[in-house]
Amino acid sequence: MESTPFTDKPTLRGELVTLRPIRAEDADEINAIIRADDEIALLTGSVHSSTEKFPGASIERLRDIYGAWAVADDRLVLAVMDNTTDELVGEVVLHEWDEGNESCGFRTLIGAAGRGRGLGTEATRLIVEHGLTKMGMHRITLEVYDFNPRARHVYEKVGFMHEGTGREALRLDDEWIDVHFMAILAH
Template sequence: MSAVVDLSNKPKIKGEKVVLRPFKDEDFPFIEECLKDTEIIKLTGSSPDFDRELILNWYATRNKQTDRLDLAIADKSQGFLVGEVVINLYDEKNHSMNFRILIGPRGRDRGLGTEATKLIIDYVFKNTTLNQLTLSVFDFNPRAKYVYEKVGFVIYGIDKNDLEYEGEWIDSINMKLTRENWINREKNPY
C-alpha cells in the first residue's frame, strides 16, 4: 500500500442526517440486525449464516486498520448505527479503492444512505490522493444504482451472471467515480 493512502485516521464526519464515525462496542446489536436483514442478504449476495463471535471480533478490529476505512453510519436523530461505509481494496495500478455501503432496516428510505455516500466520497477525495473510487452493484438493486449515479459514478462494465439468486442469474454492474468527475460535481453540485 502506498504511504499516500494511509487510512489510519478514523474520522468523525457530521452531516445533516447522519454521522460517520469509528465503530463502538455498543454498535454490535445494530450491526447484527443489519447482517441478518433479508434485504441486505439479498442485495449483497451474502449468507444469512455467520459466526457471531467471528463477526464481533472482525468489527472490533476495524478502527485499527491502516489500509482501509470502515465507518459506522449513525442516524443523527436517533444516535444508533443504521449501516456502514467502507473504502477498501487498494488497486495500485489505478491508484483507486473500492467503495461499499450497507444500510439496515432502521435507516432506509430517509436519504441517510445518499448523505453517507456523499460524505465519505468528499472525505476520501479531500484527504487522499486517490484517482478514483469503484464499486459493484447487483442489477436487482436499482435504488443503490440511482444513488451512485446521482453522486457521479458511471458504469464502466458489467459482469454477466455474477450471482445466482433464487434460481436466476443476476448481473453485477461495475461503476467508478474519478477524482476529475468529483471535482466537476463540486463545481456544479448535485
C-alpha cells in the first residue's frame, strides 16, 4: 500500500496548545465534550433543531472510530491539549486527501473549555502550517455555517479566504442557513 501524507502522526507544540495523535481512549473525553455542549451539535450542522440532542454513536462505537483514526492513512486527527491544564479540549482534522490536486479538507471541534482563549486559533494555525509545509499540501478547504462567525473569524485570522456560498444548505429550526466555503493556499 502506498503511503499518503497522513501516514505520519506528528505531535505539534505551540505556546497555548499541543496537538498530539488521537487515541481510541480519547473517544471518552471527546464524547463528554460533545454531550456537555449543545452548541457543538448546532455549529457542526449535526442537528436540525436547536433543541435536538447530538445524535452520536455509542461510546463503544466511538472508541472503535477513534482507534481506527489513530492509525488511518486517509486522515490526520490530532487531539488539542491545553498546555496550561493538560486537558483535552478538542480535535483538529485534515481529511479527504486529493492526491492529484495536493489538497485536503479541514475540520475542528473545540469544546467550551477551550474557547475564548486563542486555543482554537493556535490549533488551527499549527495543523494548517503543518499541512502546507511539512505535508506539501497546495490547498486546504473547509466549510463554515453562516451562524458561526466566531469560527469564520478564526479561519480568516489563520489565512483562509472566502471562496463562495452554498445557499440554504442546512435547515435549522425551520430556517435555511447558508454554508461558506473557504480555502487557504500554500503560497
